[in-house]
Amino acid sequence: MKIALAQLNYHIGDFKKNIKKILHAIQRGENNGVDLVVFSELTISGYPPRDFLEFNDFVDECNLAVEEIAKACTQTAAIIGLPTYNHNAKGKPLFNSAAFLTGGKVQSLTHKTLLPNYDIFDEYRYFEPNTSFTVIKFKGKKIALTICEDLWNIQDNPLYILNPMDELMPEHPDFIINIAASPFNYKQVAIREEVLRKNAVKYGLPLFFVNHVGAQTELLFDGGSLVMNKAGEIVDEMKFFEEDFQIYTLEEIANVSRKNHLERPTEIALIHDALVMGIKNYFGKLNFNKAILGLSGGIDSAVTSVLAAKALGNENVYNVLLPSQFSSSHSVFDSLQLVENLKMRYDIINIEKAYDAFDYSLKPYFKGLRFNIAEENLQARIRGVILMALSNKFGYILLNTSNKSEAAVGYGTLYGDMNGGLSVLGDVYKTQIFELAKYINRHNEIIPENIITKPPSAELHPNQKDSDSLPDYAILDKILFEYIEQRKGPKEIIALKYDEVLVRRILKLVNTTEYKRYQTPPMLRISQKAFGMGRRMPIVAKYLS
């Protein structure tokens, strides 16, 4: 039996484009004598469709589409994900389903049993869990068809009571298929492999895993679909961050062991590629191709600019230098070196004239008061206004250049440097950005060395350094990681031998600046706990603040 895995990049709600892509893959399968083409979870709608699922019109479109696609499945069968209606009197209105298409029609629907409802997942908001189990019989074989999380109640996961594979085993399936939309984080590739391996080994069955690929706003799907033999060895692994289509012969899987060439990229390489895909898809799916950003001379904007250039082409990144009287000469010099290295477009627009105009208008009200955060923010906001004016005039999308460390402690100006359609580095700690810069420079110096080595500064008052008001990033990032990713409380973090006063100060900064993060652009998610849809905090609260 020949099985093809179609790892494709869907556009949520773009039924026409998604259907075309699916039909093309089925045709490709048919041309190659494939028996079954397997697609990822919620293929037709794209994942996650979120509250579009509350519109019957949207769900109807998905169900009309699957009927149309089924007609193409005469020679080659297909397994395709889509939302379907729950026709029972009770329960949530939908199922998260996998349709088995053969003989020109929808032969059966398999519904998802384990519905993730943590972090970025909201599946219990829409879907009723499945409670009945049966294998799919196809050309003399029995398929255990599962949907993403269905394989994740393996051994030590306390969240779920049912285990779909345990329910299917009495029917003696020949192999497992898992269709997924498993979003990337830099730990996820290894975790996912381990979960799949445990399933293959526990049930002694070969396993075909098809993942979604591509960015859906902040969520990055890395692909990496794979085939495992019943010993849990990877027979083949598909591309990361790119569409792919591979054909496997079931009978051969049993006899092939782990390929020698299976070399995984490093964590930092995965992060790099994930971010590039995130920018590329954000622009591409919105039908934009040009980015604008403010180049400050610091490492965050430099890395953002390089990633944008890789995603969109050097010629499509417009770097604007916006110096003030507080900008150091090396900031401009270093920035010019960077744009020169990549032959990117740039302009220098001094903000002093606009600053003086506001200063004049505000003088009657600010009379006798000291230069403080108000004037610092004013500079950041003038930059924001200029960048948005250029963005509006020429149809660029403004990229936000803030990092996770400063987003966490609220070290940024709302409506100023926090502006942007997309935050590229909002889930990347400052210490990781240094690693990214080194990775970018691994073959030659793209980012000028001085940008990497000089002390970070917002340059909003004379001789300002980040270290004036924040601890070293090496310590800050570790404490933030314990609090944000690990969800440890103050007592647990202090027990790790961090200074108590410092820990409480940092946690207070995080909790009192929630209002700022509420208004930030979507941040490309590369960690296990990113700001945004996966971290839901009240603004008006008094915990640790």
Next chain:
Amino acid sequence: MKIALAQLNYHIGDFKKNIKKILHAIQRGENNGVDLVVFSELTISGYPPRDFLEFNDFVDECNLAVEEIAKACTQTAAIIGLPTYNHNAKGKPLFNSAAFLTGGKVQSLTHKTLLPNYDIFDEYRYFEPNTSFTVIKFKGKKIALTICEDLWNIQDNPLYILNPMDELMPEHPDFIINIAASPFNYKQVAIREEVLRKNAVKYGLPLFFVNHVGAQTELLFDGGSLVMNKAGEIVDEMKFFEEDFQIYTLEEIANVSRKNHLERPTEIALIHDALVMGIKNYFGKLNFNKAILGLSGGIDSAVTSVLAAKALGNENVYNVLLPSQFSSSHSVFDSLQLVENLKMRYDIINIEKAYDAFDYSLKPYFKGLRFNIAEENLQARIRGVILMALSNKFGYILLNTSNKSEAAVGYGTLYGDMNGGLSVLGDVYKTQIFELAKYINRHNEIIPENIITKPPSAELHPNQKDSDSLPDYAILDKILFEYIEQRKGPKEIIALKYDEVLVRRILKLVNTTEYKRYQTPPMLRISQKAFGMGRRMPIVAKYLS
């Protein structure tokens, strides 16, 4: 048996303040010979604690607090909501519980069975549903203790399979207690009463309902706790939008029928009071007392200013008029009339000087291009910068004055008039704002009549009117209501006899401006479907766009 209902306003995570408030209510009960004081859902933490629930430190604080509170329950018993740990090997880590405190300790825990996970609710993200049922025995009576949604699977709700009251009835309870955190919308008061009435009648039991009161960022809890007799008649209803504490005698409930004086406020009066409470609590809980806003001469900023004055006091609202060359003279005149009527502070800061400075800086890049949206947004952003500079300098919170109609179609400038710490009217359609203005003026003309009657305009280019680019609000708001609140698709809306081209154009505007709403401030929620946490849409999607 004397039962007191404590309808209180908690601050999420402020354990010290919440505990003090709870102990005070128990003491008040004890002083009045009360047998049982009943508090609302998740009393100790405040509702909704959201992802603070993922911190054991936070949950531990709640559980330490309940032990402390229990010590005070020697004469008077109490029922109090809090998150507790699920000690079973499987399932979500927490329960949403009601603790029964008597004899100086926690006697029993009752867990919530039906966990709402729609709209603004995320309870399945944190909590395991209850599956075992028993009444509470207290002083010879049996209490059917339920938590909010537990009473909502009555008759025609398809969402849930279990019905906790059906499980409790075999034990022959004497009355029902429901502790709740049921957020306000202008339809909710009537819906809630009907649900409670159906329970009282179906089970033939008196019912004590205790609701949360107060604003938690965008969520407004209206209180309105009540007591019903077994015929489903309201014996007493407590205050809306205010703390309240009332004592009832169980034996008397049976003999009292609906009080004659039960007159509910109108929908628009409820909305008015809800918004005032929303502003008041947002500022109060954040420890701020002064608001700033831009007064444009239009109805939205006028209504916002009046609501802020009611919430914070006239002397604490700072109105800034920011005219440009496009501002009409009546805009300034009308605004001055309003601030005069309420004796509010104001200043006039002309934006032309700042505009000229940006114009000068951008001229080399904009050369030969027509005045368009870029220059319009520039004006809105200059206003935003000035307001934020004043906000930062003097510690005002900027109030956003956008309405739901314009937020829906993206008729607003990011980092300009979309700025603010809190959006007062972001869930109020333009047509409802006219009603609000009339309600505000019901006794005397606070908002100048000309502000209400003149055609709406953003005044960003000469002689601009909203009606140049948008349909009449009377039609726009109806179509938006069908799409947003009713979640009807284009075909269903067109079938209601709206113009097809218009419907498709409006739905496209809504769907292509999701990126703007992602970055708006929290909007006080008064409808059944507000933008924000209760409406979760992908940004990069292609549905109806």
